[in-house]
Amino acid sequence: MNQDNFYAAKETDEIKLFILADGMGGYKGGEIASSVAVYSAQNYICNNFQEVPKEKEAILKLIVDSIEYANLMVYERSKETEELKEMGTTLDVCLIYNNKAFIGHVGDSRVYRIRRNFLRRLTTDHSYVQQLVKDGKITKEEADTHPKKNMLLKAVGCNSLVEPDVMCRGFLKDDIILMCSDGLTNMLKEDEIYKILLENPENPVAALINAANREGGTDNITVVIIDAIDENTTKGKLDS
Numbered sequence: 001m002n003q004d005n006f007y008a009a010k011e012t013d014e015i016k017l018f019i020l021a022d023g024m025g026g027y028k029g030g031e032i033a034s035s036v037a038v039y040s041a042q043n044y045i046c047n048n049f050q051e052v053p054k055e056k057e058a059i060l061k062l063i064v065d066s067i068e069y070a071n072l073m074v075y076e077r078s079k080e081t082e083e084l085k086e087m088g089t090t091l092d093v094c095l096i097y098n099n100k101a102f103i104g105h106v107g108d109s110r111v112y113r114i115r116r117n118f119l120r121r122l123t124t125d126h127s128y129v130q131q132l133v134k135d136g137k138i139t140k141e142e143a144d145t146h147p148k149k150n151m152l153l154k155a156v157g158c159n160s161l162v163e164p165d166v167m168c169r170g171f172l173k174d175d176i177i178l179m180c181s182d183g184l185t186n187m188l189k190e191d192e193i194y195k196i197l198l199e200n201p202e203n204p205v206a207a208l209i210n211a212a213n214r215e216g217g218t219d220n221i222t223v224v225i226i227d228a229i230d231e232n233t234t235k236g237k238l239d240s
Helices: 029-051 056-078 128-134 140-144 190-199 204-214
Strands: 004-008 016-024 091-097 100-106 110-115 118-121 165-170 176-180 223-230 233-239
Touching (some): 004 029, 029 091, 056 091, 056 100, 091 176, 091 223, 110 190, 118 190
Antiparallel strands (some): 016 091, 100 165, 110 118, 110 176, 223 233
């Protein structure tokens, strides 16, 4: 069962919005959690974007509000039946506006930016292992193989409230944003991801997914790549 879900704006859409979620939970729980989260966040932003002042803090608040709304929708849905109890999901939201990427993040799916031949991770995993790395108890290399690497400290829908990380980053001509679930990053190291992107400019999404599957493909893999073609055009490539 694929517990990943995503939304990607079309090139012609006025609102350049991209969302990715990786669900968790029992039978059908993860699939429903990620689906509800993506749908709720998308609707919230698309229904409210025009009324929001086009200023940094106002747009970031819109991102926060959309994730809090999605969190409440998943949380309320989880109480409907026993089989959905304690379901949850990661959630990454990326809104491109005026040469900037407004990003909201919960969980261990990731958002990267490639600029001038350098891949930089913009988000920090909300995971037990990432906390161990931050506290200096294990190294980044040890984190890659830690038996509890998939244990989340924060997810959408597990509690009635959630505090997402939010940020605003420049998104200029020739920049690339990569959003992905941990099905990709559990199989491929960051230098491998970057190398595959460089070597497959025509179809980088398929190349990344195929490479992760060759390494074992132990989880659902979703990749969204956003190209800044010029100062006024954004194009998304996606697959799951």
